[in-house]
Amino acid sequence: xxxxxxxxxxxxxxxxxxxxxxxxxxxxxxxxxxxxxxxxxxxxxxxxxxxxxxxxxxxxxxxxxxxxxxxxxxxxxxxxxxxxxxxxxxxxxxxxxxxxxxxxxxxxxxxxxxxxxxxxxxxxxxxxxxxxxxxxxxxxxxxxxxxxxxxxxxxxxxxxxxxxxxxxxxxxxxxxxxxxxxxxxxxxxxxxxxxxxxxxxxxxxxxxxxxxxxxxxxxxxxxxxxxxxxxxxxxxxxxxxxxxxxxxxxxxxxxxxxxxxxxxxxxxxxxxxxxxxxxxxxxxxxxxxxxxxxxxxxxxxxxxxxxxxxxxxxxxxxxxxxxxxxxxxxxxxxxxxxxxxxxxxxxxxxxxxxxxxxxxxxxxxxxxxxxxxxxxxxxxxxxxxxxxxxxxxxxxxxxxxxxxxxxxxxxxxxxxxxxxxxxxxxxxxxxxxxxxxxxxxxxxxxxxxxxxxxxxxxxxxxxxxxxxxxxxxxxxxxxxxxxxxxxxxxxxxxxxxxxxxxxxxxxxxxxxxxxxxxxxxxxxxxxxxxxxxxxxxxxxxxxxxxxxxxxxxxxxxxxxxxxxxxxxxxxxxxxxxxxxxxxxxxxxxxxxxxxxx
Numbered sequence: 001x002x003x004x005x006x007x008x009x010x011x012x013x014x015x016x017x018x019x020x021x022x023x024x025x026x027x028x029x030x031x032x033x034x035x036x037x038x039x040x041x042x043x044x045x046x047x048x049x050x051x052x053x054x055x056x057x058x059x060x061x062x063x064x065x066x067x068x069x070x071x072x073x074x075x076x077x078x079x080x081x082x083x084x085x086x087x088x089x090x091x092x093x094x095x096x097x098x099x100x101x102x103x104x105x106x107x108x109x110x111x112x113x114x115x116x117x118x119x120x121x122x123x124x125x126x127x128x129x130x131x132x133x134x135x136x137x138x139x140x141x142x143x144x145x146x147x148x149x150x151x152x153x154x155x156x157x158x159x160x161x162x163x164x165x166x167x168x169x170x171x172x173x174x175x176x177x178x179x180x181x182x183x184x185x186x187x188x189x190x191x192x193x194x195x196x197x198x199x200x201x202x203x204x205x206x207x208x209x210x211x212x213x214x215x216x217x218x219x220x221x222x223x224x225x226x227x228x229x230x231x232x233x234x235x236x237x238x239x240x241x242x243x244x245x246x247x248x249x250x251x252x253x254x255x256x257x258x259x260x261x262x263x264x265x266x267x268x269x270x271x272x273x274x275x276x277x278x279x280x281x282x283x284x285x286x287x288x289x290x291x292x293x294x295x296x297x298x299x300x301x302x303x304x305x306x307x308x309x310x311x312x313x314x315x316x317x318x319x320x321x322x323x324x325x326x327x328x329x330x331x332x333x334x335x336x337x338x339x340x341x342x343x344x345x346x347x348x349x350x351x352x353x354x355x356x357x358x359x360x361x362x363x364x365x366x367x368x369x370x371x372x373x374x375x376x377x378x379x380x381x382x383x384x385x386x387x388x389x390x391x392x393x394x395x396x397x398x399x400x401x402x403x404x405x406x407x408x409x410x411x412x413x414x415x416x417x418x419x420x421x422x423x424x425x426x427x428x429x430x431x432x433x434x435x436x437x438x439x440x441x442x443x444x445x446x447x448x449x450x451x452x453x454x455x456x457x458x459x460x461x462x463x464x465x466x467x468x469x470x471x472x473x474x475x476x477x478x479x480x481x482x483x484x485x486x487x488x489x490x491x492x493x494x495x496x497x498x499x500x501x502x503x504x505x506x507x508x509x510x511x512x513x514x515x516x517x518x519x520x521x522x523x524x525x526x527x528x529x530x531x532x533x534x535x536x537x538x539x540x541x542x543x544x545x546x547x548x549x550x551x552x553x554x555x556x557x558x559x560x561x562x563x564x565x566x567x568x569x570x571x572x573x574x575x576x577x578x579x580x581x582x583x584x585x586x587x588x589x590x591x592x593x594x595x596x597x
Contacts, residue, residue: 001057001058001423001424001425002308002311002312002315002316002424002425003050003054003315004049004050004054004057004118004119004308004311005046005050005311006042006045006046006049006050006115006118007307007360008042008043008046009554010357010360011042011111011360012039013537013540013541013554013558014357014360014361014364014537015038015107015111015364016035017540017544018361018364018536018537018540019361019364019365019368021033021038021107021368022034022035024107024368024371025105025371027377028105028371028372028375028376028377029375030103030104030105030371030375032103032104033104033105033108038108041093041104041108041112042108042111042112044088045090045111045112045115046115048084048085048088048090049115049116049118049119049120050119052081052084053081053116053119053120053123053124054119054120055077056075056076056077056078056081056120056123056261057119057120057121057122057123057261057425057428058425058428059075059076059077059261060074060075060077060078060120060122060123060260060261060262061122061258061260061261061422061428061432062075062260063075063076063260063261064260064261065202065253065260065261065262065263067201067250067252067253067263070201070249070250070251071201071203071250072201072202072203072250072253072263072265073203074202074203074204074261074263075261078123078126078204078261079203079204081123082123082126082127082156082204082205085127085156086155086156086157089102090112090127090156091127091130091153091154091155091156092154092155092156093108093109093112094106094108094109095134095154096138096150096154099138099146099150099151099153099154100151100154100155101154105368105371105374105375106367106370106371106374107364107367107368107370107371109131110296110300110363110364110367111364113128113297113300114300114303114304114307114360114363115304116128116304117300117301117304117305118304118305118307118308119308120261121258121259121262121301121304121305121432121433122259122260122261122262122432123261123262124301124304125198125199125259125262126159126199126202126204126262127156127159128297129159129160129161129162129198129199129294130153130156130158130159130160131293131297132160132162132211132289132290132291132293132294132297133153133159133160133161133162133209133211133290134150134153134154134160135289135290135293136211136228136277136286136287136289136290137149137150137153137230137277138150139286139289140228140277140278140286140289141230141277142275144238145230145275145277147240148236148238148240149209149230149232149236149240151240152206152207152240153209156205157205157206157207158205158206158207158208158209159199159202159204159205159207159208159209160208160209160210160211161197161198161199161200161208161209161210161211161267162197162210162211162287162290162291162294163194163197163200163210163211163212163213163231163267164194164213164287165194165195165196165197166178166192166193166194166195167193167195171441171442171445173213173223173226173284174221174222174223174226176192176213176214176215176226177192177215178190178191178192178193178194178212178213178214178215178269179191179192179214179215179216179217180214180215180216180217180227180229180274180276181216181217182216182217183273187273187274187275188214188216188229188273188274188275188276189271189272189273189274190212190214190229190231190247190269190271190272190273190274191269191270191271191272192214192268192269193251193266193267193268193269194212194266194267194269195254195266196254196264197210197264197265197266197267198262198263198264198265199262199263199265200250200263200264200265200266200267201233201250201253201263201265201267202263206234206242207232207233207234207236207242208232208233208248209230209231209232209233210230210231210232210233210248210267211228211229211230211231211277211287211290212228212229212230212231212269212274213226213227213228213229213283213284213287214226214227214229214274214283215227216280216281219280219281220281223284224281225281226281226283226284226287227276227280227281227282227283228276228277228278228282228283228284228286228287229274229275229276229277229283230274230275230277231246231248231269231272231273231274231275232246232248233245233246233248234246235273246272246273247269247270247271247272247273248267248268248269248270248272249267249268249270250263250265250266250267250268251265251266251267251268252265252266253265253266254266256435257431257434257435258428258430258431258432258433258434258435259431259432259435291440291441292389292393293370294439294440295393295394295396295397295440295441295446296363296366296367296370296389296393296396296397298397298401298436298439298440299359299362299363299366299393299396299397299400299401300363301401301404301433301436301439302359302397302400302401302402302403302404302433302436303356303359303360303363303400303404305401305404305405305407305408305429305432305433305436306352306355306356306359306400306403306404306407306408307356307360308429309352309356309404309407309408309410309411309426309429310349310352310353310356310407310411312411312415312424312425312426312429313348313349313352313410313411313414313415313426314340314349316339316414316415316418316424317338317339317340317345317349317414318338318340319338320338320339320415321334321335321336321337321338321339322336322337322339323336323337323339323342324336324337325337325341325342326342326343339414345414347568348410348413348414349410349414350561350564350568351406351407351410351568351569352407352410352411353561354530354534354561354562354564354565354569355400355403355404355406355407355530355569356407357537357558357561358530358533358534358537358565359396359400359403359404359530361533361534361536361537362392362396362400362529362530362533363396363400365533366388366389366392366393366396369385369386369388369389370385370389372384372385373385373386373389387462387465388462388465388466390454390462391450391454391455391462391463391466392466392529394446394447394449394450394454394522395446395450395522395525395526395529396526396529397440397441397446398437398443398446398447398450398522398523398526399522399523399525399526399527399529399530400526401433401436401437401439401443402437402443402523402526403526404433404436405430405433405434405436405437408426408429408430408433409430411426411429411430412426412427412430443519443522444518444519446522447518447519447521447522448514448515448518450518450521450522450525451503451514451517451518451521451522452514452518455500456500456503456504456507456514460500460501460504463496463497463500464497467493467496467497470489470490470493470532471490471493473486473489473532473535473536474486474487474489474490474493474535477535477539480539480542481538481539481542481543482535482538482539482542482562484566485531485534485535485538485562485563485566486535488531488566488570489528489531489532489535492527492528492531492570492573493528495573495577496524496525496528499521499524499577499580500521502580503517503521503580506583506584510584512584512587512588513583513584515584516583516584516587516588517580517583517584520576520577520579520580521576521580523572523573523576524573524576524577524580527569527570527572527573527576528570528573530565530569530570531565531566531570534561534562534565534566535562537558537562538558538559538562538563540558541555541556541558541559541562542555542559545559
């Protein structure tokens with residue numbers, strides 16, 4: 001099993017050098033978020049994840065969670081680790097000071113979340129879902145609901161979930177059957193069952209606060225009749241203390257492909273007391289506060305998985321001796337050379353590295369946009385940040401999770417037969433990572449959201465604003481150290497613009513063209529977006545090499561990784577362009593009954 005090490009130097013590069021977080025935080029009024037404080041927080045987070053969370057990762061996979069009589073027991077070490085997580089104040093980091101939080105920027109917490117996920121995906125999900133629960137209550141809850149639930153959620157002694165899915169409905173939330181009936185005291189009686197509820201039942205916290213979508217008895221069918229409720233496992237008194245047990249129970253836990261250390265539950269609501277969040281029949285609007293934040297969180301999980309895959313692969317490739325280099329002996333004292341000298345191994349390592357580091361830069365930039373939505377100095381700034389998040393969140397979520405699965409698969413490949421053996425951890429990483437492509441809407445759902453709602457639905461405004469920004473960057477750098485990357489990037493964004501226009505024309509005549517194009521379009525968008533991040537990183541690194549000769553190797557590696565990405569990874573976009581050109585005909589011409597065997 002490889003030992004996870006938080007990539008502290010890269011965090012510093014992305015946050016302080018690429019994204020100039022000092023200026024960003026000062027502009028938004030986060031005066032306490034100085035460089036020294038951020039460095040101290042991340043250093044402590046690194047120690048915690050490396051020394052406490054990472055060592056129980058394999059234990060969680062081997063033992064899994066156990067369900068008996070409606071109660072779930074987490075694997076050995078999880079309960080103590082979660083207590084240390086709470087005692088260390090980690091849940092409070094970016095939460096509102098009014099509820100006991102530290103009031104620090106969301107973008108700092110995002111880095112800590114990456115460390116947790118890379119060290120132990122299953123563990124990170126227990127506190128991770130609470131953030132979305134808190135955001136939803138903070139933005140849409142009543143003052144009474146906030147006072148009842150927020151302090152304990154912020155403290156971490158209570159955790160939160162999101163209860164959407166039902167066995168017959170899946171992503172089609174309009175088909176839900178969970179019912180809500182108004183009680184005389186203004187609360188609601190909730191009845192129904194939800195499936196695939198991550199961290200729905202466990203032994204880590206004193207209470208679990210479920211956000212549940214349900215249909216009030218007189219509400220219309222479909223998505224127009226969905227309302228959102230907060231339903232605690234234990235009822236809560238007005239002062240926030242725990243009362244009696246609510247009608248919430250865990251019917252079973254799933255036996256899964258991966259993330260075995262996290263309990264994925266069937267949760268039954270039997271006359272459970274719940275409280276309406278926001279307006280009746282406006283539940284999806286409220287729920288998107290949770291889901292949009294969760295989608296960015298899952299993108300971050302993709303970055304974490306690629307980082308973990310790269311670290312494990314690199315450690316093995318540097319030590320494993322096998323065959324000689326094609327250009328001559330590189331390890332004369334050994335019987336063979338380390339496999340890192342072989343071109344194909346380097347192809348896989350550099351692909352992992354380029355996805356992990358490029359993805360980190362993208363997610364960090366999006367996290368800074370979230371900071372602006374919370375603390376921007378004007379409504380105009382907040383609107384611009386929200387618009388950019390709307391466009392890039394589905395790209396980040398889908399692209400960084402699909403490529404994370406590739407990175408984990410490369411991890412197995414680099415280790416060869418050892419990668420297929422459990423003790424090395426790579427096969428667990430692949431199993432744990434695949435779920436990220438499904439969470440918060442599958443890749444196909446994200447793709448339809450991107451092309452349908454965010455691009456064509458805004459008549460190209462959101463996309464064109466982003467493309468214009470990229471073109472300005474390329475124009476500014478057409479005659480300097482990254483000119484080749486800039487010229488290449490311009491060509492890609494021109495193709496991106498052209499194919500968007502073509503899809504719009506085709507879809508206006510045949511709506512199936514939209515669905516047929518969606519995933520290839522999203523992956524194309526992802527390769528180009530990450531290319532933009534790498535071009536910016538290469539420019540930052542080139543500008544710094546001469547100023548910081550002591551770390552020349554670090555910055556040179558950034559430039560070389562950017563060049564690899566543009567030469568070996570980004571061209572995959574052309575394959576997606578070729579698929580887009582074929583249209584919907586090859587997918588839709590076959591009659592359904594002909595799909596036989």
